[in-house]
Amino acid sequence: MLNGIGGRTVAEAQANLSYNExxxxxxxxxxxxxxxxxxxxxxxxxxxxxxxxxxHGGKATFDDFLPKRGEVAEEVEASAQDLFRLLQSVKR
Incomplete structure (x- = not known):
């Protein structure tokens, strides 16, 4: 338990922690x-x-800096055209 509050184990806490506590x-x-x-x-x-x-002039919100836990990432399928444009944008 947290710093021994209510007891050292969950069972001790349940036995020792009053309803008001x-x-x-x-x-x-x-x-x-x-x-x-x-x-x-x-x-x-x-x-x-x-x-x-x-x-510093940014427009980020508080939630932008929190880790995303348990949220399902949105999957976007790329077409052949999207892949072709991506490959063309790469300079040699």
Missing amino acids: ALSWMAYVEQNETLNLGLKIERGFALLATILNNL
Whole structure:
């Protein structure tokens, strides 16, 4: 468990954590979105990157700097003409 809060194991936490404590933790998680330190760091860097981008004239949004997790990438099929244009654009 997080820093031994409620116990060292999930079973100990369930045995030792009162209903009011559980409600307090739920309120904390709802307010702060996550207890995962890695996700908080990612969000902090995304915020910093957004601010720097906007200061230097960029138009990026906060979501542009967050990793895309679980989103299905849109697949676009290329035609033979598209491939031919790509090959023609390459200079020797």
